[in-house]
Amino acid sequence: MVYALVALGYTMVYGVLGLINFAHGEVFMVGAYLALSVIWLLSTWFGALPFGVTLIAVFVFSMIGSALLGATIEKVAYKPLRGSPKLTALITSIGVSFFLQNAVMLICGSKEQSVPEIIPNLQFHLGGVTFSLIQVVIFGVSIELMCFLTWFVKSTKTGMAMRATAENPEAANLMGISVDRVIRTTFVLGSALAAVAGALFSMNYGSVNFHDGYLAGLKAFTAAVFGGIGSIPGAMIGGLLLGIFEGLGAGYLSSEWKDVFAFALLVMVLIFRPSGLLGENIPEKV
Amino acid sequence: MRRVGILFLLFLSTNSAFAKENEILIGLVAPLTGDQAYVGTGVLQGAQMAVEDANIKGPVFGQTKLKLVSLDDQHNPTQAVLAANKLVANPDVVAVVGHFNSSCTKAASSIYHEGRMAQVTPASTNPEISRQGYDTFFRVCPTDDVQGPTAANFVWWKLGVKKIAILDDQTTYGKGLSGEFHKKFEKLGGTVLRHDGITQGEKDFTPLLAKIKSVNPELIFYGGVYPELSLLIKQSRKAGLNVPWMGGDGIFDVSLIQLAGPEFSEGTYATMLGVDPHALPAARDFVTHYEARYGEMGSFSAYAYDATNVIIEAIRRAGKKDRETILAEVRKTKDFPGILGALNFDEKGDAVGKSVGIFVVEKGKFKFLEEVKP
Numbered sequence: 131m132v133y134a135l136v137a138l139g140y141t142m143v144y145g146v147l148g149l150i151n152f153a154h155g156e157v158f159m160v161g162a163y164l165a166l167s168v169i170w171l172l173s174t175w176f177g178a179l180p181f182g183v184t185l186i187a188v189f190v191f192s193m194i195g196s197a198l199l200g201a202t203i204e205k206v207a208y209k210p211l212r213g214s215p216k217l218t219a220l221i222t223s224i225g226v227s228f229f230l231q232n233a234v235m236l237i238c239g240s241k242e243q244s245v246p247e248i249i250p251n252l253q254f255h256l257g258g259v260t261f262s263l264i265q266v267v268i269f270g271v272s273i274e275l276m277c278f279l280t281w282f283v284k285s286t287k288t289g290m291a292m293r294a295t296a297e298n299p300e301a302a303n304l305m306g307i308s309v310d311r312v313i314r315t316t317f318v319l320g321s322a323l324a325a326v327a328g329a330l331f332s333m334n335y336g337s338v339n340f341h342d343g344y345l346a347g348l349k350a351f352t353a354a355v356f357g358g359i360g361s362i363p364g365a366m367i368g369g370l371l372l373g374i375f376e377g378l379g380a381g382y383l384s385s386e387w388k389d390v391f392a393f394a395l396l397v398m399v400l401i402f403r404p405s406g407l408l409g410e411n412i413p414e415k416v
Numbered sequence: 417m418r419r420v421g422i423l424f425l426l427f428l429s430t431n432s433a434f435a436k437e438n439e440i441l442i443g444l445v446a447p448l449t450g451d452q453a454y455v456g457t458g459v460l461q462g463a464q465m466a467v468e469d470a471n472i473k474g475p476v477f478g479q480t481k482l483k484l485v486s487l488d489d490q491h492n493p494t495q496a497v498l499a500a501n502k503l504v505a506n507p508d509v510v511a512v513v514g515h516f517n518s519s520c521t522k523a524a525s526s527i528y529h530e531g532r533m534a535q536v537t538p539a540s541t542n543p544e545i546s547r548q549g550y551d552t553f554f555r556v557c558p559t560d561d562v563q564g565p566t567a568a569n570f571v572w573w574k575l576g577v578k579k580i581a582i583l584d585d586q587t588t589y590g591k592g593l594s595g596e597f598h599k600k601f602e603k604l605g606g607t608v609l610r611h612d613g614i615t616q617g618e619k620d621f622t623p624l625l626a627k628i629k630s631v632n633p634e635l636i637f638y639g640g641v642y643p644e645l646s647l648l649i650k651q652s653r654k655a656g657l658n659v660p661w662m663g664g665d666g667i668f669d670v671s672l673i674q675l676a677g678p679e680f681s682e683g684t685y686a687t688m689l690g691v692d693p694h695a696l697p698a699a700r701d702f703v704t705h706y707e708a709r710y711g712e713m714g715s716f717s718a719y720a721y722d723a724t725n726v727i728i729e730a731i732r733r734a735g736k737k738d739r740e741t742i743l744a745e746v747r748k749t750k751d752f753p754g755i756l757g758a759l760n761f762d763e764k765g766d767a768v769g770k771s772v773g774i775f776v777v778e779k780g781k782f783k784f785l786e787e788v789k790p
Binding site for chain 2: 235247331335337342344384386
């Protein structure tokens, strides 16, 4: 589920800009750190709060923080490169990723940070399957955000502008759409989703580290490609399936091969269905 | 701020590779950035302190001054080899402290051998490294063929456990340690129900833990470092797998308890190389100075201090800036009064007679249980 949320960010940016933003995993990691700071600040200022309140505060603040970060990255690193070859921006995104990783290491330290548990550890049993409250929260929040995003892109004016830009940036510009603004919105939305994913991730595992974004980003990228990069429902399905494959692979075959499954999947998709399960959403090539 | 300082220091040290005539350089390579920066920093500080202490006492010979050149191997064997080549190429570097991770130490050892440069590792415990037969390799820590069997003996005789599961993180260190444990435990007559591997940096172990739960082990041994173990412990308790965990020196860190939560980590066993420096009278001065200067001590800071001092002593005895002479002097080290006890090397360069301490987590702290002499 978390993969799906991060994959959405990849897909959206690719759809609009044709850029694979490798720094996206790091935005996710920063989101996790922001969540940790918010939890920590709330508990020192206000003591024990009902977990629903903390949860909402965590989401709101880490979303705002990461959205700002996303917008800044776009402005500082990618905007000056617009119009230059796509490879330049791609390499820049790898640089941004290294920069963020090491900046967070210097600010927060290189040790794993433990995240206090704010969601009570409740277990539910449903027909032989056990799941915990945090898993329910992750599921619910992810579904909600995906529905919101689908609605946003399909039905709002900004969403329509986004689709137009994805189709043909120049024509969109001629039609009076501010392409810069659309791109900025895309980064803000994608980063906010990554922040929620980061917050959920840190709460689920109870620890964060500055290099967590790397593997998560890579897996999300796989999910995005798997589902068909550029396609929003593709990213959702890709993320879900990737998680299921990994879990089943680790459970029934061998846990040593867990990452191998994920990336073997990526290679297979690239070989046999380069445009992903749902097909790449690039009408511009037509 | 301190970390920024370290980075700046690093920057300076790489820039000042051209030493003045009277400067003697000692190399240090450890993971200073990347996923294991937390331990590497502790190693760097330990070595830094040894060099500073030596310079306060006056020049080792003539008008010379010692200096530490630190390089970062990022816990990556490729980077380790690059760093080793860089040190060997610099004629002012006479010996090296490092590396930290067994995988890196092993990869770099042949380069130091070719460069005729003494290499003293503070922490790489994989037994294979010294079996390569390089006369330039030394270590101040015991090896996993001591640590693993000690742990197996403890589990079998003291805990009376007969059926276990083993996990490792598939690194040179983790695989080596769990392999030695595995061999010894089966030799004792115990049953190893499963032996699985995980990937470093992985976060979700629930499918694997479900498999382990289904075979009903009495204890789970883990060869690896604490960040993954803390998640394993936490997720195993949530999955209703309530058996004790045990690991080696790589899990011996208070962060394990913080990350896994005190209530979950209670009853986790760990073997540690030697005893806790805090409990040693000879290390008292070192511990006080270290904590005053850098704050909390890393698990391997004291080893790095001893490793660096072995080299400094050898330079003092050699009396000249020559790698081969210094190497010969390191080999001649006899009953070196390290802060972690007297130090001798065998013909392979391994430390002789280093004991292994066994600890258990009790009330949120590592409690010393017993010291096992080889």
